[in-house]
Amino acid sequence: MTEQLKKTYPKKWIGLKPARFRKYKNWINAVKPGICGTYVGAVILHDAFNQKYGIDLEKEKLIAGLKTVIDDTFAYKGTFPWDVWHGLDWMLKENDDFAVKMRIVAEKKVVSLLSREHPIPVAVGTATLFGSPYKNHWVVVYAYGYNEENRLFFKAYDNHGRYTAILPASQTIGCVWIESV
Numbered sequence: 001m002t003e004q005l006k007k008t009y010p011k012k013w014i015g016l017k018p019a020r021f022r023k024y025k026n027w028i029n030a031v032k033p034g035i036c037g038t039y040v041g042a043v044i045l046h047d048a049f050n051q052k053y054g055i056d057l058e059k060e061k062l063i064a065g066l067k068t069v070i071d072d073t074f075a076y077k078g079t080f081p082w083d084v085w086h087g088l089d090w091m092l093k094e095n096d097d098f099a100v101k102m103r104i105v106a107e108k109k110v111v112s113l114l115s116r117e118h119p120i121p122v123a124v125g126t127a128t129l130f131g132s133p134y135k136n137h138w139v140v141v142y143a144y145g146y147n148e149e150n151r152l153f154f155k156a157y158d159n160h161g162r163y164t165a166i167l168p169a170s171q172t173i174g175c176v177w178i179e180s181v
Contacts, residue, residue, distance in 0.1 A: 009166055010145025010153050015114035016121060018155065020047075021142055021163040027059060029159040036138040037079030038067045039159040040123040041088050041176075043140045047121055048098060048178045066091065078136060081174030084123050088178060099179045106175035107152060113177055114144050124154065125174040132171035134158070139165065141175075 021043075029039045042062040049055045070087030071079060085102040092098045103109045110122050121142045126132035139156035146152055152169035 008147050008149070008151070010147045013143040013145045013155055015119045015141075015143030015155070018142070018164045021121075021140070021157045024140075024157045024159075025161055025163045027157075027159060028161050033077075034137075035063075035067055035071045035079075036159050037084045037123075038063060038070045038087070040138040040140050040157075041066045041070055041084050043157060043159075044121050044123050044176075044178055045088060045091065048180070052097060052180060079125075079138060081125060081176055084138065084176040088176065092178070097181060099181050100176065101179050102174070102176045104174050106172045107169045109175055110141055110154065110169070110172075111144055111152070114142070120177055120179070123176040124156070124172050126167065126171050127173045130171045130173065132167065134167070134171075139167070144169070 024043050027039060029036050046057050046062060049057050066087050069090045070083050074083060081102050081104060085100055089100040092100060106124050110124060113120050113122055121140050124139055124141045126134040126137045128135040139158045141154040141156045143155040144152060154167055154169050156165045157163045158165040
C-alpha cells in the first residue's frame with residue numbers, strides 16, 4: 001500500500017475498537033473458491049453471541065454449519081447479501097433475541113449502525129464493479145471515518161488474516177447485520 005493512499009485515510013474512527021476483532025485474525029478463509037460470506041456470517045454471529053450471552057461459539061462448527069446455508073444452498077456462483085441474510089436468519093430462526101436485517105445500499109446503514117450508543121458490526125460486500133481490490137468479497141465492518149476530503153472509509157476484518165483493513169465505502173454494496181431485539 002502506498003504512502004500516498006495512507007495519507008487519504010481518516011484520522012478519527014467511529015464505531016467499535018479493533019481489539020474486539022483481533023481474535024478473528026486467525027479466522028482465515030483458505031477454501032478455494034472462497035467462502036467469504038460464510039466467514040463474515042460466522043464472525044458476526046460469534047460476536048453477537050459473545051456480546052449478548054458471553055458464549056464463545058466454536059469456529060469450526062460455525063463455519064461448517066453456515067457454509068451449508070450460505071454458500072451451498074443456491075445453485076449460482078458467488079455470495080449475495082440475501083445469501084448471508086438467509087443463512088443467518090435460518091441459524092437464528094429459533095432465537096427470539098435476534099433478528100437478521102439486510103440492505104442493498106450499505107453506506108448510510110453502516111454509518112447508522114456504527115453511530116449508535118451500542119454499535120454493532122456489519123457484514124459488507126465489496127464489488128469489482130466499484131473498483132475494489134478485494135473484488136467481489138465480504139468483510140465485517142466495525143468502524144467508519146471520513147477523511148479530509150469528506151470521503152467515507154470503513155475499517156474491517158477481511159477474512160484473509162487482517163482485522164484492521166481499511167477500504168473506501170464507495171467500493172461496497174449490500175450489508176447484513178444481526179439486530180438484538
